[in-house]
Amino acid sequence: MTAEALRRIEKGLRGLTPVAMTLALMLMVALPLPLPGFAQVTPAVTLIAVYHWSIYRPDLLPLGATFALGLMQDILTGAPLGLTSLVLLLLRSIVVSQRRFFHGKTFMVEWWGFMLVAPGATVASWMLVSLYFGAVVNPRSSGVQLALTVALYPVLTWLFGRAQHSLLKQV
């Protein structure tokens, strides 16, 4: 009985891996790094995380968690509250509806898919922010951020993949 309970707890904790990793990455990129201009173009790690987990384990990154992660990011960065949640939720619903397409495909296909949806998400948030502030926000940082995010994608998905294999096999 206790062994069963412990096993369940362990399973539950393991199931938190996607959310916990995303949260940790989000905090890491918010740290003040001594790199000129980095703060303005920090890669959108939440975008990568939501895309990846929506393909492989959408059950472990449910709608509520996606919403909360977006909220946390907006609070951390000082962006309009709700902005990132909205973009991440839209991204999640699109990817989840297409996820069967990615199963059994190579990594390149997955990355290519990310290159298709990430610009969409960037343009969407840029438009929302411009509407919010009632001013055309300079799109340059958004562009640089997009490029960095796409470039970082293989590294992060490799990390997520490792976690998936070691921690989430039986979950």
Add this chain to the structure above:
Amino acid sequence: MRYPGGSLKHMTLPVKGWIQRFALVLFIGAALGLMVMGRADVRLIERLRVVMTDIATPVLDVLSRPVASVSEAIEYGRGLLALNAENARLREENARLRNWESVARRLGRENAALRALLNMADDPRLSFVTARVVADSGGVFVRTVLINAGARDGLRNGQAVITGDGLVGRVVETGERSARVLLLTDLNARVPVVVEQSRVPAILAGDNSDRPRLSFIPVNATVSPGERIVTSGQGGMLPPGLPIGTVAAIEDGVVRVEPFVDWATLEYVRVLDYALPGVLPSTRSAGRAGPLQ
């Protein structure tokens, strides 16, 4: 036995999908609602933000320490390499500053004497709180940093944040132990300034680029590159004379200012407690603060 199971599945699947869709609509609606409420400056949203930032700041504080140590170590190594040249430069600067010191002393005495003669009202005393930048968060659309001091250290919204180089920005959100600083370069930052020499007034307006621009310059006034820009003190929120930057370029009638502050190495900042007596409601005095002069 197969039949009921099958029928149950037939029934639950659409229901599950329907619930999922409903939840999606609900969450998207919530996100949109938050944005609309945030735009309308709803008090509750701001409270939520402040409370969450307060929770996150100690975590960021701990996490950012190793980062700070590493960059300090790198700085130290660099300093060792350039020790001789730096020493020579500092000696020269020291000689120059000694000269300035005697000038400043003389002017200070003269100023005090003239003020006494004119019976001029004293500027309010300045005190400050030093805080560490724990998150250089900002991101693509906003230029802000989080600092590890808040209302319990005497911080209030609107206070000026400076480094040794010049003005950094203003406190816009104050939690119990954290605060968010809106940098000069943010889209929403507006600072009343003057050109130091010619006393031409203007408003320094951020636009998310590294060089904010000067707007509302009087029509007949001229501003030329290289001139120093300082705060004017209008509005009573910022002390007058805080250095901001120099006029960097004038392109198509847009005057751009290069701030003195190095945004990449923003580590410790000072939050000034400055309030004109009688203009703003007085608050409790800042802890850990000392007089500036």
